[in-house]
Amino acid sequence: MGKSRQKKKHHVPIRLNVLFFAVFVLFSALILRLGMVQIVEGQEFVKELEKTSDTTARIDAPRGLMYDRYGNIVVDNELELSVTYTNPSRTTNSETILELARELEELIDVETDRITERDKRDFILLLMTEEERYNLVTREERQEIETASEEYRLEVERVSEEAIQALTEQDLRVLAIYREMSRGYANAPQRIKRGITDEESHQLSENLYRLPGIDIQRDSRRTYVYGNSFRSLFGSTGAIPKEKLDYYVSRGYDRSDFVGTSFLELQYEDVLRGKKAVIETSTRGQDNESSVNERPGQRGNDLVLSVDMELQQKLEEIIEEEMRKAGNSFILDRSAYGVLMDPRTGDILAMAGFNDPAGSNSRNKADHIGNVTKAFEMGSSIKAASVLTGFESGVAYPGKVFNDRPIRLPSTPEKKSVRNYGWVNDQKALEVSSNVYMFEMGMLMAGCQYPNNCRWTNLQGAYDEVRYSFSQFGLGAETGIDLPSTSTGLSGGSQVPGNLLDLMIGQYDTYTTLQLAQYISTIANDGYRVQPRLVNEVREPVADRNDLGAVVQKFEPTILNRIDMSDEYISRVQQGLRNVMTSGTxxxxxxxxxxxxxxxxxxxQVRVAVGEGDNRRLVDGNTQTLVGYAPFNQPEVAFAIVVPNVKLERNGGRQGMAQEIASQALDVYFDLKEVRNGPKAATPILEQPDTE
Known part of the structure; x- marks a missing residue:
């Protein structure tokens, strides 16, 4: 029994020793293998790893299209090829980029008009030898210089005019290419030239093998199908502005991307932006075996606008023809603006502007954005808001009469209507455009019972009340239109009693044509102020561009506010506005x-400064306006027409231009309800994006 136990004790150590020995052998083999891999074969594996490369190419997708309300394409894309340069992540010296630029200059034609004086000086420094650059700055100056940037600034200043003048046309073309290449970011393709020709494409393709970083990229450019019609409000695209670079990069944009930079292109950038195609290429091993994974791109979503392009073209033609007939009727610039909108939905149906600056030779006189950026004193066209303001404040009521006769206040020019109308009520005041009726309401709001008890106890309160009331109609307030920037007009402030009277007749604060259209639309819409809009729907892109894709988002009409006036008051003013057209002005x-x-x-009434120096003088004139809607009982279109800075009739100014434009525009609107032929074909305009 004892021998058996002793025998088992001998077996345990032997097994442990065998186990330890086996572990030792395995670890030795592992260490030996690691040594072989790291020491003996390490260099080979490093070389093998260096032969492995992964590249990712992101190819721009076209932006979404824009359609008018009847499905006509108004903003399209034209496909083109661009030559790009991708600077590798490692630092590439200027000499290498310059050599590439010289080789590219022989293959593509580039414009040199964007080259600045500073670009030329920097380029000349690059061409100099180290000794030549060193001699530009004296030893004493170098001793006082604290930073390299100060030294470089001095070098730039010392570049001679002779050296600049000596640059050849070929040098400038090389500089233009070098300039674009240097502006790029590491690992991001930088466009050197957009829209290269077929010949340039073929030459580049044959030489890409010796042009590291140079590539040909599919691209697209905006094209405006109907020329300048509504062109400025479509907006523009271009390079990402420097001040917004961080914003866009944080949202997945590449630094070299083009984005919407104004108006609809900017407002709907997130919608119009295409989804880039991504091509991932992995090359491994000595045999350069490669695998490609491609994720297809997609055009951006499409916009369906509220604009009727056929009506838009007609309105532009009407305004342009009236400006032609006007001849020399204007104090300085010939200009006119018009907006047609649906008061029920806020849809902008047409928005046209014309501006021909004095002395200008420009063939394109379209100024559609002037409807939202330029403000004017609108005169009596705002009196409907004045009457309703007087009703709401309690100083007047439906049927209230005032004696229309001249108003004479201390230190204030005489205030009166075109003629003395005698006793008139609110509707008659609108019909004949009585100024004095509006003056009486303004004075009462300010605590002045003219002529016997005029204390002006509430002058500032009257200013505030009138402006608050006007803002409910959209006068002096944000309209809410779907554009990134518009004007709200200018407030004349609040100084003397006479200015309050001017405010009541539209000759103190200024408003835009769009604000004027929203104001009259609010009255037409029984007091509901609707947000104007240029886009009705966002649609998915489809292959057949003549068809519309599925609805991604539909914008419903938005009511901004309901004015603080009763239905009775609004109805009373509406009838007064009808009387203007049937028996009034x-x-x-x-x-x-x-x-x-x-x-x-x-x-x-306006006074415009003309001339220079000793010839500087003020010329009297007027701004003609007309607002309205139709049909009276069931309004479906509202309009505002503004013709600023017209000479007085006795000085050769053509009168009634705003009325003539409005009359023809309404005729066309109702004619198009019966027969439509579609927009007129025009020469498309290709956008020239800002690459700066």
Missing amino acids: ASGRFSNKSYQPAGKTGTA
Whole structure:
């Protein structure tokens, strides 16, 4: 029994020793193998690893298209090829880039008009030897210089005019290419030239093997199908602005991407932006075996606008023809603006502007953005808001009469209407455009019972009340239109009693044409102020561009506010606006219209400075306006027409231009309800994006 136990004790150590020995052998083999891999074969594996490369190419996708409300393409894309340079992540010296630029200059043609004086000086320094650059700065100056940037600044300043003048046309073309290549970011393709020709493409393709970093990229450029029609409001695209670079990069953009930079292109950048194609290429091993993984791109979503391009073209033609007839009727610039919108939905149906600056030779006189960026004193066309303000403040009521006669206040020029109308009520005041009726309401709001008890106890309160009331209609307030920047007009401040009277007749604060259209739309819409809009729907892109894709987002009408006036008050003013067209100041052109318009005329007195130096002088004139809507009982279109800075009639100014434009525009609108032929074909305009 004892021998058996002793025998088992001998077996345990032997097994442990065998186990330890086996572990020792395995670890030795592992260490030996690691030594072989790291020491003996390490260099070979490093070389093998260096032969492995992974590259990712991101190819731009076209932006979404824009359609008008009837499905006509108004903003399209034209495919093109661009030559790009991708600077590797490692530092590439300037000499290498310059040599590439010299080789490219022989293969592509580039413009040199963007080259600046500073570009030329920097380029000359690059061409100099180290000794030549060193001699530009004296030893004493170098001793005082604290930073390399100060030294470089001195070198730039010392480049001679002779050296600049000695640059050849070929040098400038090389510089233009070098300039674009240097502006790029590491590992991001930088466009050197967009829209290369077929010949340039073939030459580049044959030489890409010796041009590291140079590539040909599919690209697209915006094209405006109907030329300058509505062109400025479509907006522009271009390089990402420096101040917004971080914003876009944080949202997945490449630094070299093009983005919307103004108006609709900017407002709907997130929608219009295409989804880039991504091509991932992995090359491994001595045999350069490669695998390619491609994720296809997609055009951006499409926009369906509220604009009727056929009506837009007609409105532009009407305004341009009226400006032609006007001849020398303007104090300085010939200009006119018009907006047609649906008061029920806020849809902008047409928005046209014309501006021909004095002395300008420009063939393109379209100024559509002037409807949202330029503000004017609108005159009597805002009197409907004045009457409703007086009703709401309690200083007047439906049927209230005032004696229309001259108003004489201390230190204030005489205030009066075109003629003395005697006792008039609110509707008659709108019909004949009585100024004094509006003056009386303003004075009462300010605590002045003219002529016997005029203390102006509430002058500032009256200013505030009138402006608050006007803002409910959109006058002096943000309209809410889907554009990134618009004007809200200018407030004349609040100084003396006479200015308050001017405010009540639209000759103190200034408003834009779009604000004027929103104001009259609010009255037409029974007091509901609707947000104007240029885009109705966002649609998915489809292969057949003549078809519309599925609806991604539909924008419903948005009511911004309801004015603080009763239905009775609004109805009373609406009837007064109808009287203007049937028997009042606009009856000559509108009394027989079958579509039964309502509206209000306006003529704001202006003084415009002309001439220079000793010849500088002020010239009197007027701004002609007309607002309205139709049909009177069921409004479906509202309009605002503004013709600023017209000479007085006695000085050769053509009168009634705003009324003529509005009359023809409404005729066209209702004619198009019966027969439509579609927009007129025009020469498309290709966008020239800003690459700076």
